[in-house]
Amino acid sequence: MSLTVNLLMTDPNPLLLLLLFLAVAAGWVLGRGGNSRDVAEQEAPPAQYYLGLNFLLDGEQESALKAFSEALAVNADTFETHITFGNLLRKRGEVDNAIKIHQSLLSRENLPDIQKHQAHLELARDFIAAGLMDRAEQLLEDLQELSTEHKQESRILLIDVFEAQRDWAKAKQLLREKISAETLSVEKQAKLEKTGAHYCCEEAEDALAGGDLELADTLVKEAYSWSDDTIWPSVIAAAIEGKRGQPRAALDRLLAAAAQDPSFVIELWPDATSYADEIDAQPELLLFLRGIAGNSRDPALRVLLIDELIASGDIELASELVTEGVEETPSTPLLSRYAAIHEEKFATAEWRLVSQAATAVSVKQSAYRCGVCGFHGPSFYWRCPGCKEWETLDRVKKR
Numbered sequence: 324m325s326l327t328v329n330l331l332m333t334d335p336n337p338l339l340l341l342l343l344f345l346a347v348a349a350g351w352v353l354g355r356g357g358n359s360r361d362v363a364e365q366e367a368p369p370a371q372y373y374l375g376l377n378f379l380l381d382g383e384q385e386s387a388l389k390a391f392s393e394a395l396a397v398n399a400d401t402f403e404t405h406i407t408f409g410n411l412l413r414k415r416g417e418v419d420n421a422i423k424i425h426q427s428l429l430s431r432e433n434l435p436d437i438q439k440h441q442a443h444l445e446l447a448r449d450f451i452a453a454g455l456m457d458r459a460e461q462l463l464e465d466l467q468e469l470s471t472e473h474k475q476e477s478r479i480l481l482i483d484v485f486e487a488q489r490d491w492a493k494a495k496q497l498l499r500e501k502i503s504a505e506t507l508s509v510e511k512q513a514k515l516e517k518t519g520a521h522y523c524c525e526e527a528e529d530a531l532a533g534g535d536l537e538l539a540d541t542l543v544k545e546a547y548s549w550s551d552d553t554i555w556p557s558v559i560a561a562a563i564e565g566k567r568g569q570p571r572a573a574l575d576r577l578l579a580a581a582a583q584d585p586s587f588v589i590e591l592w593p594d595a596t597s598y599a600d601e602i603d604a605q606p607e608l609l610l611f612l613r614g615i616a617g618n619s620r621d622p623a624l625r626v627l628l629i630d631e632l633i634a635s636g637d638i639e640l641a642s643e644l645v646t647e648g649v650e651e652t653p654s655t656p657l658l659s660r661y662a663a664i665h666e667e668k669f670a671t672a673e674w675r676l677v678s679q680a681a682t683a684v685s686v687k688q689s690a691y692r693c694g695v696c697g698f699h700g701p702s703f704y705w706r707c708p709g710c711k712e713w714e715t716l717d718r719v720k721k722r
Contacts, residue, residue, distance in 0.1 A: 402428065402434060402438045402441075402442075405424060405427075405428055406425075406428070406441060406442065406445060408424060409421045409424035409425050409428075409445060409449075410445060410448075412424065413445075413448065413449055413452055418449055418452045418453045419453075421445075421449045421452075422446065422449045422450070422453070425442050425445045425446040425449055426446060428442035429442050429443060429446065436469075436470075437470075437472065440466060440469060440470040440472065440473050441473070443462060443465070443466050443469070443470070443473075444466060444473050444476060444477060444480075446462060447459045447462040447463050447466070447477070447480060448480065450462065451480065451483065451484065451487075456484050456487055456488050459480070459484050460481065460484050460485075460488075463477045463478075463480055463481040463484065464481065467481070475501075475504075475505065478497055478500065478501055479501075481497055482494050482497050482498060482501075483711075485497065486711070489525070489529070491522040491523070491525050491526040491529075492526065494522050495519055495522045495523070498515060498518060498519050498522070499519070501515065502515055502516070513550070513552065516549050516550040516552075517549070517550040517552050517553055517713065517714075518713060519546075519549035519550065520546040520547075520549040520550040520552075520553050520555070520556065521546075521553065521555065521705065521706070521713050521714075523542045523543070523545045523546035523549060523556070524542075524543075524546050524553075524555045524556055524559055524705070526542050527539045527542035527543050527546065527556075527559050528559060530542060531559065531562060531563065531566070536563055536566055536567065539559065539563055540560075540563055543556045543559050543560050543563070546559075553714065554580040554581075554583050554584050554587060555705055557576050557577070557579060557580035557583070558576075558577070558580055558591065560576050561573040561574075561576035561577045561580070561594065561598075562594075564576060565594075565598065570598040570601040570602050571598075571602055571604075573594075573598045574595060574598040574599055574602070574604060574608075577591050577594060577595045577598070578595065578608075578611055581595070581611075581615065582615075585615050585618075585619055585621075585624075586621070586717075586718075588612070588615055588624060588627070589623055589624070589627060589718060590703050592612075592627060595608060596608065605635070609631055609632075609635060612624075612627065612628055612631060613628060616628040621718075622648065622652055622654060622656075622657070623656075623718055625644060625648050625657075626648075626656045626657065626660065628644065629641045629644050629645055629648075629657075629660050630660070632644070633660075633663070633664070638664060641660075641664060642664050645657060645660050645661045645664055646661070649661055690702070690703070690718060690719060691703055691704075691716040691717065691718060691719065692716065692717060692719050693707040693709055693710060693712070693715045693716050693717075694715050694716075694717055695707065695710045695712045695715045696709040696710035696712075696715075697709070698710065698716075699719070703716055704716055
């Protein structure tokens with residue numbers, strides 16, 4: 324007991340190894356009841372256990388891992404222990420060792436097919452973790468043909484592989500198969516259909532970057548056919564119109580998208596302003612913003628409206644909005660605007676310092692945070708870089 328406590332106090336890794344050792348030991352006990360042809364192999368483990376324990380106590384973690392993994396003969400009874408052992412190694416980041424264990428399982432002719440297929444799946448996960456997407460793809464495609472039990476699971480992993488490779492066409496194909504082959508709730512199906520629309524948008528942006536406006540336009544239409552629950556296709560359609568020299572049509576697309584989902588006004592505003600400048604539609608755009616901000620409780624929209632009013636010369640209305648905002652929900656962005664409008668009140672060095680500090684704090688705060696995994700950063704992404712979920716980044720309310 325005191326030994327375990329000491330390991331806990333000094334380093335969490337030895338404790339994890341001790342847990343792995345116990346798992347292997349438990350599997351060995353089960354394995355003793357296995358086939359008679361494994362008896363010779365099963366006489367050796369006790370020496371390996373003691374050797375591994377000595378390595379563990381001496382802090383030689385790699386040697387301990389090797390001893391423990393070699394201690395247990397592979398058979399149908401001990402298979403789950405080896406699988407668990409390999410998966411724990413992968414989670415620890417020791418992907419190479421996990422690959423060796425799962426490859427070893429696949430090479431065992433005495434294992435039933437269902438267990439080999441499980442090892443097949445775990446090896447594919449190892450390759451994904453190692454960034455070896457081509458090898459993972461081949462394994463998963465083989466498994467689609469070999470195993471009915473793992474067909475759905477391997478399809479999900481294969482979609483992940485195609486996403487990582489930006490092979491959106493193949494990802495869409497598998498997504499269609501998943502939707503048609505599985506019984507899904509209304510919510511789950513809607514989410515998958517929205518994901519299909521995102522795949523089209525990713526593919527459309529690639530086409531747009533390559534200058535293929537016709538293909539991008541076709542993919543935008545396909546995105547609409549998948550789902551109308553995202554404004555991203557409209558954003559790309561606006562970019563296509565802009566590339567074609569049609570700023571009026573591009574602005575109309577963006578305003579329609581902003582009206583559909585006002586939470587994206589901040590993200591759409593720079594492009595909308597650019598198109599409005601081309602056709603002298605700034606008053607129209609400001610009127611649109613006043614309508615959207617007036618119906619919203621989003622403090623960022625209030626700040627944007629204040630900035631646009633200041634830029635247009637309507638200092639009186641901007642001042643009213645700033646004062647209301649500071650009184651209702653004070654924040655550093657509002658304080659910095661208040662200082663800019665009421666410059667005469669901040670003539671002293673002390674007040675100027677407060678104003679500068681408010682502006683600096685407002686700028687340094689993370690602009691976006693993922694509601695699923697907590698990822699945060701200064702830029703908006705349609706897909707969270709952390710958890711890879713779609714449309715989960717929200718603007719952080721700055722204080």
